[in-house]
Amino acid sequence: MKTKKKLPALMSAKYRxxxxxxxxxxxxxxxxxxxxxxxxxSSLFTSLLVPVCCYIVAAIGLNLNVGVSGELNLxxxxxxxxxxxxxxCLSGSLARTIPAPLxxxxxxxxxxxxxxxxxxxxxxxxxxxxxxxYLAIVTxxxxxxxxxxxxxMYLGVDENGFHFSFVDNQVNMAPGGxxxxxxxxxxxxxxxxxxxxxxxxxxxxxxxxxYHLMYSRxxxxxxxxxxxxxxxxxxGIGIFKTKMLAFAVSSCLAGAAGALYGxxxxxxxPAKFDFNTSILLLVYVVLGGLGNMTGTIVAxxxxxLLPELxxxxxxxxxxxxxxxxxxxxxxxxxxxxxxxxxxLKKRYTAKGGTAHDTES
Amino acid sequence: xxxxxYLINGLGLGSVYAIIALGYTMVYGxxxxxxxxxxxxxxxxxxxxxxxxxxxxxxxxxxxxxxIAVCTVLGVVIERLAYKPLRAASSLSVLITAIGVSYFLxxxxxxxxxxxxxxxxxxxxxxxxxxxxxxxxxxxxxxxxVCVLVMICLVLFINRTKTGRAMRACSEDKGASTLMGIxxxxxxxxxxxxxxxxxxxxxxxxxxxxxxxxxxxxxxxGIKAFTAAVFGGIGSIPGAFLGGLLLGVIEIFAKAxxxxxxxxxxxxxVLILVLLIKPTGLLGKRIREKV
Amino acid sequence: MTQNRKPVLEVxxxxxxxxxxxxxxxxxxxxxxxxxxxxxGPNGAGKTTVFNMLTKVYQPTRGTILFDGEDTAKKxxxxxxxxxxxRTFQNIRLFSGLSVLDNVRTGFHGRVVYSPVAAVxxxxxxxxxxxxxxxxxxxxxxxxxxxxxxxxxASNLPYGAQRRxxxxxxxATGPKLLLLDEPAAxxxxxxxxxxxxxxxxxxxxxHTSILLIEHDMKLVMGICExxxxxxxxxxxxxxxxxxxxxxxxxxxxxxxx
Numbered sequence: 001m002k003t004k005k006k007l008p009a010l011m012s013a014k015y016r017x018x019x020x021x022x023x024x025x026x027x028x029x030x031x032x033x034x035x036x037x038x039x040x041x042s043s044l045f046t047s048l049l050v051p052v053c054c055y056i057v058a059a060i061g062l063n064l065n066v067g068v069s070g071e072l073n074l075x076x077x078x079x080x081x082x083x084x085x086x087x088x089c090l091s092g093s094l095a096r097t098i099p100a101p102l103x104x105x106x107x108x109x110x111x112x113x114x115x116x117x118x119x120x121x122x123x124x125x126x127x128x129x130x131x132x133x134y135l136a137i138v139t140x141x142x143x144x145x146x147x148x149x150x151x152x153m154y155l156g157v158d159e160n161g162f163h164f165s166f167v168d169n170q171v172n173m174a175p176g177g178x179x180x181x182x183x184x185x186x187x188x189x190x191x192x193x194x195x196x197x198x199x200x201x202x203x204x205x206x207x208x209x210x211y212h213l214m215y216s217r218x219x220x221x222x223x224x225x226x227x228x229x230x231x232x233x234x235x236g237i238g239i240f241k242t243k244m245l246a247f248a249v250s251s252c253l254a255g256a257a258g259a260l261y262g263x264x265x266x267x268x269x270p271a272k273f274d275f276n277t278s279i280l281l282l283v284y285v286v287l288g289g290l291g292n293m294t295g296t297i298v299a300x301x302x303x304x305l306l307p308e309l310x311x312x313x314x315x316x317x318x319x320x321x322x323x324x325x326x327x328x329x330x331x332x333x334x335x336x337x338x339x340x341x342x343x344l345k346k347r348y349t350a351k352g353g354t355a356h357d358t359e360s
Numbered sequence: 361x362x363x364x365x366y367l368i369n370g371l372g373l374g375s376v377y378a379i380i381a382l383g384y385t386m387v388y389g390x391x392x393x394x395x396x397x398x399x400x401x402x403x404x405x406x407x408x409x410x411x412x413x414x415x416x417x418x419x420x421x422x423x424x425x426x427x428i429a430v431c432t433v434l435g436v437v438i439e440r441l442a443y444k445p446l447r448a449a450s451s452l453s454v455l456i457t458a459i460g461v462s463y464f465l466x467x468x469x470x471x472x473x474x475x476x477x478x479x480x481x482x483x484x485x486x487x488x489x490x491x492x493x494x495x496x497x498x499x500x501x502x503x504x505x506v507c508v509l510v511m512i513c514l515v516l517f518i519n520r521t522k523t524g525r526a527m528r529a530c531s532e533d534k535g536a537s538t539l540m541g542i543x544x545x546x547x548x549x550x551x552x553x554x555x556x557x558x559x560x561x562x563x564x565x566x567x568x569x570x571x572x573x574x575x576x577x578x579x580x581x582g583i584k585a586f587t588a589a590v591f592g593g594i595g596s597i598p599g600a601f602l603g604g605l606l607l608g609v610i611e612i613f614a615k616a617x618x619x620x621x622x623x624x625x626x627x628x629x630v631l632i633l634v635l636l637i638k639p640t641g642l643l644g645k646r647i648r649e650k651v
Numbered sequence: 652m653t654q655n656r657k658p659v660l661e662v663x664x665x666x667x668x669x670x671x672x673x674x675x676x677x678x679x680x681x682x683x684x685x686x687x688x689x690x691x692g693p694n695g696a697g698k699t700t701v702f703n704m705l706t707k708v709y710q711p712t713r714g715t716i717l718f719d720g721e722d723t724a725k726k727x728x729x730x731x732x733x734x735x736x737x738r739t740f741q742n743i744r745l746f747s748g749l750s751v752l753d754n755v756r757t758g759f760h761g762r763v764v765y766s767p768v769a770a771v772x773x774x775x776x777x778x779x780x781x782x783x784x785x786x787x788x789x790x791x792x793x794x795x796x797x798x799x800x801x802x803x804x805a806s807n808l809p810y811g812a813q814r815r816x817x818x819x820x821x822x823a824t825g826p827k828l829l830l831l832d833e834p835a836a837x838x839x840x841x842x843x844x845x846x847x848x849x850x851x852x853x854x855x856x857x858h859t860s861i862l863l864i865e866h867d868m869k870l871v872m873g874i875c876e877x878x879x880x881x882x883x884x885x886x887x888x889x890x891x892x893x894x895x896x897x898x899x900x901x902x903x904x905x906x907x908x
Contacts, residue, residue, distance in 0.1 A: 134640065138635055141632050144583070144628045167621055220749065220757050224746045228747075234737070235820060235821070290452070321463065329453050
């Protein structure tokens with residue numbers, strides 16, 4: 001007890017989780033920057049840096065929704081999609097007005113995050129009236145609807161302004177005009193303005209937002225509503241408003257992540273953000289641990305890299321990926337293994353090591 | 361007349377959804393899990409039927425029986441190896457495991473049979489019955505009859521046999537069922553076996569209508585049928601039947617009268633609307649939490 | 652004595668049906684300011700159902716609930732709490748994933764308010780309000796002898812401590828009326844004795860009225876000033892502990908013919 005008080009504030013039980021998250025991101029950033037500048041990073045890994053950052057941000061958001069708020073969301077990819085195409089369109093149409101990439105990137109990410117948050121709130125109104133598995137299905141349904149809508153959107157810009165068309169491409173533009181959205185083909189010819197540094201900053205911002213929220217009145221309300229709905233209401237916590245906050249912030253982060261993602265590729269198809277992407281994000285969250293942001297970061301990095309590391313296995317890599325996924329779930333839920341780990345932990349703490357209690 | 365023919369085609373498609381949805385709903389009822397790998401069992405069933413007909417030269421019926429046998433065994437093996445150890449685990453862990461199984465089946469199929477699309481042989485003759493200018497293909501007729509037959513058999517099995525009653529008891533209360541001497545694990549295995557066998561039947565009907573076989577074939581019908589199960593009230597067998605048929609009809613009508621590209625969006629929008637009006641689906645039970 | 656006090660709660664002809672069956676019918680009672688009142692009755696008499704109606708967990712089918720002189724017909728569970736009714740639950744409902752301290756902090760949700768934006772940006776209002784919440788929460792914990800457990804998970808507490816924590820959490824919402832649903836269930840005689848002291852202390856210290864459901868007659872007769880007896884969803888008797896103990900109807904209901 002006394003030794004605990006002597007620890008610096010950042011290492012105390014209350015802050016350990018947060019310190020680990022920030023430390024993890026900063027250390028990763030430093031190491032990767034050094035590797036890039038000394039030429040030790042293959043082009044394949046360099047190309048993965050921005051997407052990994054995007055997945056981490058979207059997964060942190062999803063963890064707020066699934067882990068902290070306790071609502072299964074099977075449609076996180078659709079908010080990435082909304083963010084991505086908003087950002088791509090904005091950046092494309094502002095290319096002449098704001099030629100400098102950095103302010104355009106920041107503006108596009110903000111716009112992507114904002115529009116995705118608005119979508120989140122609109123979708124949240126019906127979704128959050130439901131409970132449990134039914135809620136999950138409706139997020140899945142909205143994911144499909146959003147994908148289907150974006151797949152059928154055509155948007156062009158020329159000297160006369162914007163031209164929009166839905167389902168059938170009837171956009172006729174003056175010469176020199178540019179198609180921003182092209183139905184199933186999505187966005188093409190996007191200027192690639194995303195950077196790894198922007199990705200790292202976005203992760204840090206996402207962590208700050210989520211942690212500051214979690215350790216506040218709103219965060220406690222979100223967790224209370226998750227743990228016991230009726231008791232939460234009985235102490236005056238409005239369930240709908242509380243869950244909506246988590247859902248909207250989660251969508252907002254997914255939108256920002258999508259924006260960064262969209263501006264990292266010259267072409268982007270709407271089918272990229274399908275049900276499988278939503279599921280992948282969910283896998284990162286569950287493997288990293290519900291409510292555990294550091295875990296989410298580590299799980300995302302490992303699972304994005306795993307298929308790449310298994311590239312030498314060629315055809316078998318996705319099969320191994322699937323087996324690894326199943327085995328992790330079976331092992332982490334194995335009772336004998338659980339008690340064994342607990343015993344080991346007890347012995348470790350009894351010998352005077354630091355307690356591994358999780359952040360409360 | 362167009363309307364009637366769309367309606368019948370919708371019922372045909374809906375029958376396939378209904379048969380798949382029965383698998384989802386029965387498993388949900390007893391194991392309280394969303395079995396995301398169910399769609400991929402359909403895919404395996406389609407491949408087995410394809411090889412049985414094209415390579416072994418079997419006639420349709422034995423090919424279907426072989427497909428049913430393989431899928432039934434596959435369903436039970438998946439349940440025993442992947443889901444049974446997770447009985448006490450959180451529903452999210454089970455969900456992720458099911459997703460893992462789904463990836464596994466898709467990628468195993470890709471390795472074994474390559475990702476290129478195989479053309480399913482035409483197994484049901486093209487003609488149909490014409491009446492007053494309305495033509496109903498044999499395939500649609502057979503599909504609807506198979507679905508009705510499956511439904512009748514299943515209802516009789518669930519309500520009239522000892523095993524069926526034991527299964528219902530397990531989905532109500534596993535602890536009490538164990539005390540009554542019911543082997544809960546066996547009942548869950550039987551449920552998976554039936555669901556997977558039905559998936560095999562659905563796969564042949566599906567491939568007879570859309571004759572292409574590929575590793576991710578089961579994904580979209582899987583999601584649709586799953587939607588149908590929720591639509592009807594997940595856990596309810598008549599609900600899955602009703603949900604499947606309605607979903608098929610809505611999809612065909614949306615394609616015919618509104619837009620082919622937006623038909624999926626419309627189907628999911630209708631699902632959302634239904635859930636907002638009836639939060640537990642058309643025939644689902646509302647469980648009140650005791651305070 | 653009670654006649655001079657103002658009623659904080661007045662219930663008139665309250666009733667509820669479940670699937671056509673009447674669970675509670677024609678129920679009348681009042682709780683006065685600063686009073687400790689009891690609600691007793693055999694198992695299944697509808698006591699908890701009355702609590703659920705008073706807090707709007709169940710919407711009553713008939714009758715009126717006046718709280719602080721105001722009709723509460725349109726209020727939700729959350730609004731009833733904001734109006735000043737707090738409760739504990741028969742089957743303890745703590746926030747099991749939160750620490751003991753955080754459980755009490757959630758109680759201040761409606762009383763010490765700042766926006767999520769203030770939280771994310773760590774504005775001065777956040778710091779000031781959080782300090783206030785922390786101080787008040789720790790004070791509550793110390794009253795209930797839980798200050799040592801502040802950082803433990805609520806679900807790791809022993810049973811008796813969980814019951815005390817639920818009361819502390821309810822009091823954090825600043826209620827005018829506190830509803831306790833079998834607070835002594837599962838407690839040994841010594842713990843029950845301490846609980847009685849605590850209930851009196853809560854009434855005096857927080858100036859709240861208390862209505863409690865309890866099967867432990869020693870506790871009920873020991874601290875309640877007035878008792879209402881419920882049987883088969885109907886009010887059987889009302890009066891002081893002495894009146895209730897000598898009421899032949901009540902004795903019949905409890906002991907049978």
